[in-house]
Amino acid sequence: xxxxxxxxxxxxxxxxxxxxxxxxxxxxxxxxxxxxxxxxxxxxxxxxxxxxxxxxxxxxxxxxxxxxxxxxxxxxxxxxxxxxxxxxxxxxxxxxxxxxxxxxxxxxxxxxxxxxxxxxxxxxxxxxxxxxxxxxxxxxxxxxxxxxxxxxxxxxxxxxxxxxxxxxxxxxxxxxxxxxxxxxxxxxxxxxxxxxxxxxxxxxxxxxxxxxxxxxxxxxxxxxxxxxxxxxxxxxxxxxxxxxxxxxxxxxxxxxxxxxxxxxxxxxxxxxxxxxxxxxxxxxxxxxxxxxxxxxxxxxxxxxxxxxxxxxxxxxxxxxxxxxxxxxxxxx
Amino acid sequence: xxxxxxxxxxxxxxxxxxxxxxxxxxxxxxxxxxxxxxxxxxxxxxxxxxxxxxxxxxxxxxxxxxxxxxxxxxxxxxxxxxxxxxxxxxxxxxxxxxxxxxxxxxxxxxxxxxxxxxxxxxxxxxxxxxxxxxxxxxxxxxxxxxxxxxxxxxxxxxxxxxxxxxxxxxxxxxxxxxxxxxxxxxxxxxxxxxxxxxxxxxxxxxxxxxxxxxxxxxxxxxxxxxxxxxxxxxxxxxxxxxxxxxxxxxxxxxxxxxxxxxxxxxxxxxxxxxxxxxxxxxxxxxxxxxxxxxxxxxxxxxxxxxxxxxxxxxxxxxxxxxxxxxxxxxxx
DNA sequence: GAAGAGTTCCAAAACGTTTCGGAATAATGG
DNA sequence: CCATTATTCCGAAACGTTTTGGAACTCTTC
Numbered sequence: 001x002x003x004x005x006x007x008x009x010x011x012x013x014x015x016x017x018x019x020x021x022x023x024x025x026x027x028x029x030x031x032x033x034x035x036x037x038x039x040x041x042x043x044x045x046x047x048x049x050x051x052x053x054x055x056x057x058x059x060x061x062x063x064x065x066x067x068x069x070x071x072x073x074x075x076x077x078x079x080x081x082x083x084x085x086x087x088x089x090x091x092x093x094x095x096x097x098x099x100x101x102x103x104x105x106x107x108x109x110x111x112x113x114x115x116x117x118x119x120x121x122x123x124x125x126x127x128x129x130x131x132x133x134x135x136x137x138x139x140x141x142x143x144x145x146x147x148x149x150x151x152x153x154x155x156x157x158x159x160x161x162x163x164x165x166x167x168x169x170x171x172x173x174x175x176x177x178x179x180x181x182x183x184x185x186x187x188x189x190x191x192x193x194x195x196x197x198x199x200x201x202x203x204x205x206x207x208x209x210x211x212x213x214x215x216x217x218x219x220x221x222x223x224x225x226x227x228x229x230x231x232x233x234x235x236x237x238x239x240x241x242x243x244x245x246x247x248x249x250x251x252x253x254x255x256x257x258x259x260x261x262x263x264x265x266x267x268x269x270x271x272x273x274x275x276x277x278x279x280x281x282x283x284x285x286x287x288x289x290x291x292x293x294x295x296x297x298x299x300x301x302x303x304x305x306x307x308x309x310x311x312x313x314x315x316x317x318x319x320x321x322x323x324x325x326x327x328x329x330x331x332x
Numbered sequence: 333x334x335x336x337x338x339x340x341x342x343x344x345x346x347x348x349x350x351x352x353x354x355x356x357x358x359x360x361x362x363x364x365x366x367x368x369x370x371x372x373x374x375x376x377x378x379x380x381x382x383x384x385x386x387x388x389x390x391x392x393x394x395x396x397x398x399x400x401x402x403x404x405x406x407x408x409x410x411x412x413x414x415x416x417x418x419x420x421x422x423x424x425x426x427x428x429x430x431x432x433x434x435x436x437x438x439x440x441x442x443x444x445x446x447x448x449x450x451x452x453x454x455x456x457x458x459x460x461x462x463x464x465x466x467x468x469x470x471x472x473x474x475x476x477x478x479x480x481x482x483x484x485x486x487x488x489x490x491x492x493x494x495x496x497x498x499x500x501x502x503x504x505x506x507x508x509x510x511x512x513x514x515x516x517x518x519x520x521x522x523x524x525x526x527x528x529x530x531x532x533x534x535x536x537x538x539x540x541x542x543x544x545x546x547x548x549x550x551x552x553x554x555x556x557x558x559x560x561x562x563x564x565x566x567x568x569x570x571x572x573x574x575x576x577x578x579x580x581x582x583x584x585x586x587x588x589x590x591x592x593x594x595x596x597x598x599x600x601x602x603x604x605x606x607x608x609x610x611x612x613x614x615x616x617x618x619x620x621x622x623x624x625x626x627x628x629x630x631x632x633x634x635x636x637x638x639x640x641x642x643x644x645x646x647x648x649x650x651x652x653x654x655x656x657x658x659x660x661x662x663x664x
Numbered sequence: 665g666a667a668g669a670g671t672t673c674c675a676a677a678a679c680g681t682t683t684c685g686g687a688a689t690a691a692t693g694g
Numbered sequence: 695c696c697a698t699t700a701t702t703c704c705g706a707a708a709c710g711t712t713t714t715g716g717a718a719c720t721c722t723t724c
Contacts, residue, residue: 003708016712026672046442048710051379067410076398079425088439091423093411107420110378214674250609277582278610318670333680343704348682350692383709
């Protein structure tokens with residue numbers, strides 16, 4: 001910019017005013033500055049600008065796993081929304097590790113991101129502490145945190161799972177295995193509740209042996225499904241609390257020579273693009289990924305634009321049960 | 333930092349030296365500064381640091397579609413690698429649009445990213461121009477660009493497709509439909525060549541009606557497959573140049589009441605996690621995503637660390653044909 | 665023609681760091 | 695005890711912007 005100023009024979013204040021369109025500069029100077037900029041190939045340095053302005057036009061985004069199709073799509077939508085709004089997004093994956101999350105959010109904050117969108121990990125207290133130090137708006141997606149008051153967009157997980165399990169019960173299933181994620185996560189707790197309530201509402205006992213804890217990954221789903229399928233009194237149906245784990249579960253079925261839905265009915269949380277082209281066509285709970293991403297972006301953009309109420313807004317969306325052919329009536 | 337300096341009764345130069353561990357400060361001052369930092373809750377401002385140092389410890393990454401499982405995984409690996417190295421990554425998706433790519437790379441450059449990793453889009457000349465202005469290292473992934481000399485990691489696409497098509501021919505298929513992407517992309521050109529060479533090597537004619545151009549998306553695959561399947565002399569096999577398009581193709585099969593592999597054999601480029609759990613188990617060409625991501629990160633990190641030769645290095649990896657059950661012997 | 669109002673423009677301070685050169689003090693060697 | 699060298703520390707400049715307050719100039723208007 002100083003070069004441009006010299007070349008055009010004006011002060012840097014003037015060229016700053018010009019590039020920002022803020023002040024009125026005479027036609028002649030405008031001309032001189034324009035050609036100087038073109039000649040020199042000047043581009044405004046966003047870092048210096050950020051330092052002065054105190055805003056980076058960047059938002060930080062952390063999710064547990066970008067390879068989980070649910071997060072992939074949400075990230076994609078969020079990314080597009082902010083792209084349109086002229087923001088860049090810095091992406092981190094915590095891989096469900098707490099210390100990663102700490103470091104990454106710290107990094108993001110150091111870099112003066114204007115906002116933080118996070119699908120959090122770990123227990124509430126720790127997260128509260130980390131996020132408490134943030135002086136920028138935070139919006140939580142997918143997973144809430146007790147005791148932190150911020151904008152959020154979540155799903156009615158309880159209701160969604162209740163519906164799915166009830167559907168399976170309606171097909172005559174009495175012993176339904178449930179593959180859970182880490183119960184430190186609000187989302188997972190709610191899904192578990194949905195399962196239990198549906199079972200109880202039908203007068204079915206939920207024995208401990210029917211619910212298996214996993215850690216969100218495919219391998220966990222495999223292991224959990226194996227345990228369920230080795231049970232003396234084998235469940236006739238399995239529900240997985242997320243997508244990667246259901247892939248693992250299906251591999252377990254395959255390895256045991258069982259077929260779905262003939263031997264075992266299967267359903268899971270989170271829909272995926274190819275769900276209705278391959279067999280079995282998986283019955284899933286579809287989250288409105290588009291809406292989740294857009295709402296998250298909107299909440300954030302509202303805050304950044306100063307047009308948001310002081311109190312936190314949490315928008316709760318509904319899942320949709322996508323009934324396909326991976327669940328069959330239970331055989332007596 | 334100025335507050336810390338005051339509180340500790342030292343100069344800001346000293347606290348800077350302390351936080352960087354660069355100079356030797358006496359034990360006493362170290363103590364004073366440490367408590368001051370803790371009391372105040374001081375965190376170094378990375379933006380100011382970047383401005384002064386001329387380095388942001390951030391790298392820019394642009395890919396066409398993050399929802400394409402291939403890119404999802406590569407992004408994931410790259411993200412992890414840079415995370416480990418203490419770098420942040422800014423992610424953009426071009427959605428195969430040239431103007432997006434221009435804007436995004438511009439944005440990234442303005443923000444003084446230390447390096448650029450890009451799976452590019454659009455024609456060579458335009459890209460050459462954009463990237464020419466960059467004064468930071470660039471590493472291309474997946475797609476090369478004629479006339480720009482940078483590090484890159486690519487696949488031997490020609491060979492991989494040659495192998496896959498030869499396999500199909502070996503099963504007795506004579507009319508093999510080919511669903512291509514945009515031929516402006518080097519990757520796609522090479523894959524097309526692989527197809528043609530395999531056909532020619534087997535003495536088969538490649539009629540124009542057998543190759544359909546798509547634009548990478550699922551909808552394109554659907555349309556292309558529909559056209560192929562409506563042909564008077566219907567192909568007995570279809571190969572798709574990427575994953576989203578094969579999903580579209582499978583939907584076309586379904587909608588026409590055709591089954592795979594009984595009626596039509598199908599294979600595609602890019603492997604995916606669930607490929608061997610659902611039916612038909614898709615025969616694919618698996619790219620070594622882990623290696624691609626890691627090599628890309630290594631090339632970049634080498635350059636940033638100054639320990640890379642002047643001349644560009646391009647590493648070429650091999651694909652692996654994953655034979656499953658989506659291709660059956662052709663029926664006479 | 666002078667006062668007042670509008671335009672244009674610029675000098676300089678500020679954002680929060682790093683770093684260079686030097687000053688003050690302490691240690692060493694003769 | 696003086697000269698030299700090492701050790702600690704600091705002042706100030708620099709990175710590339712934005713912004714404020716005011717200077718210089720040109721119009722109006724009476």
